[in-house]
Amino acid sequence: MIEFYDALKKSKAYRLLQNDIKNSMAHAYLLTATDEEIIFPLFRLVACRIFCETQSACLECRECHKILDGVNPDVIELNAEKQTIKVGAINELVDSVHYSPVSGVLKLYFINYADCMTGEAQNKLLKTLEEPPEGVILFLGTAKPAALLDTVKSRCRTVPVEAFDYQTVYDEIYALTSDEKTSSIAAACSEGKLYVAKKIASSPEYVETFTAVLDMLDTVKKSSDISEFIGSKKAEKNTPEFLDVLSVILRDVLASDINDRLVLTAHVKDKIERLKSEFSPMAAAQCIFVVNEAKAKLKLNVSVQVVLERMLFKMLEVKYRCR
Numbered sequence: 001m002i003e004f005y006d007a008l009k010k011s012k013a014y015r016l017l018q019n020d021i022k023n024s025m026a027h028a029y030l031l032t033a034t035d036e037e038i039i040f041p042l043f044r045l046v047a048c049r050i051f052c053e054t055q056s057a058c059l060e061c062r063e064c065h066k067i068l069d070g071v072n073p074d075v076i077e078l079n080a081e082k083q084t085i086k087v088g089a090i091n092e093l094v095d096s097v098h099y100s101p102v103s104g105v106l107k108l109y110f111i112n113y114a115d116c117m118t119g120e121a122q123n124k125l126l127k128t129l130e131e132p133p134e135g136v137i138l139f140l141g142t143a144k145p146a147a148l149l150d151t152v153k154s155r156c157r158t159v160p161v162e163a164f165d166y167q168t169v170y171d172e173i174y175a176l177t178s179d180e181k182t183s184s185i186a187a188a189c190s191e192g193k194l195y196v197a198k199k200i201a202s203s204p205e206y207v208e209t210f211t212a213v214l215d216m217l218d219t220v221k222k223s224s225d226i227s228e229f230i231g232s233k234k235a236e237k238n239t240p241e242f243l244d245v246l247s248v249i250l251r252d253v254l255a256s257d258i259n260d261r262l263v264l265t266a267h268v269k270d271k272i273e274r275l276k277s278e279f280s281p282m283a284a285a286q287c288i289f290v291v292n293e294a295k296a297k298l299k300l301n302v303s304v305q306v307v308l309e310r311m312l313f314k315m316l317e318v319k320y321r322c323r
């Protein structure tokens with residue numbers, strides 16, 4: 001099985017690679033994504049597409065199974081566990097590329113978390129990246145392309161995995177959880193990252209946090225409500241998540257003013273509609289700014305209580321000023 005198979009198969013990155021498989025492949029690819037865990041399943045999907053008996057990455061045939069079980073000798077996967085990749089490992093790779101593929105056609109190398117290569121290891125790889133033997137294709141995967149030498153990057157064809165749209169994330173999470181509310185929250189709060197969505201969906205606290213944010217918006221209406229809310233400590237357990245959810249909801253208040261279809265948290269549409277009467281579009285926009293400021297302060301280790309208190313005061317102020 002390949003996780004998020006349907007979404008990956010429809011992704012632009014996969015379609016681009018599939019096109020290359022049909023026409024002509026580069027010597028080396030750099031697969032990038034902000035969601036780093038998505039890169040390994042994408043690579044496996046591509047490997048299946050290359051070796052599949054029906055050329056469809058069917059996941060059913062013998063060749064696809066060999067890849068899924070990690071036993072195709074022509075598909076060599078490095079650094080599945082995200083560790084520093086030292087020059088010794090690259091030396092071995094560089095030596096082994098010269099052996100002909102067992103299948104007689106192609107041999108794929110995949111270096112996951114390629115940013116974990118030391119500078120020395122990256123330098124060692126350069127020549128092979130530039131001119132691998134016939135039939136060898138290298139794939140590097142990373143969420144941090146900036147950590148790679150320019151000379152490494154320039155030798156690869158870069159294929160970015162873009163963020164997935166709301167509906168795709170919703171469908172994939174629904175397939176895992178069969179729960180509309182969880183899928184909706186995960187899709188709304190994951191910025192198109194499937195593995196972030198999966199983590200959100202598997203964390204009961206996130207659903208709790210979501211409810212806490214809506215409660216806060218319902219109950220904190222004037223400055224005297226603020227200390228009571230802070231005292232309840234409802235936002236203290238997962239403050240960064242609390243602020244993320246608050247941003248998403250304010251964003252939806254703003255979006256619903258433009259077009260209802262842009263609202264991500266569709267499962268709480270009524271609440272969003274009610275909040276619209278409290279937050280003018282200008283107020284919602286400025287409050288998002290205020291929440292972002294609070295997020296930045298949290299990272300500077302300012303006390304959680306102080307950050308929340310100031311944020312809530314400012315939000316009330318903005319709401320009042322932008323009525």
Ligand SMILES: [Zn+2]
Binds near residue numbers: 051055
């Ligand atoms: Zn197959």
